[in-house]
Amino acid sequence: MTVASDIPDVSSHSFRKTIATLIDEEGLSARIGADQLGHSNVSMTQNNYMWRGQTHTEVADLLDRAITAD
Numbered sequence: 001m002t003v004a005s006d007i008p009d010v011s012s013h014s015f016r017k018t019i020a021t022l023i024d025e026e027g028l029s030a031r032i033g034a035d036q037l038g039h040s041n042v043s044m045t046q047n048n049y050m051w052r053g054q055t056h057t058e059v060a061d062l063l064d065r066a067i068t069a070d
């Protein structure tokens with residue numbers, strides 16, 4: 001049932017993606033994410049639910065030090 005509102009369309013998949021993202025951002029293992037989502041294969045969770053486009057500040061700091069070294 002669809003109700004007119006200002007709330008964007010949300011599916012159950014959106015909630016699963018949110019759970020996986022929170023698990024990933026907390027630094028928990030992909031195995032924990034897979035278990036929570038009911039996946040027997042960790043690769044399913046990693047490939048479809050865990051976002052890997054994030055910036056790693058450690059790498060950015062390393063590159064900054066390398067470029068600005070005296």
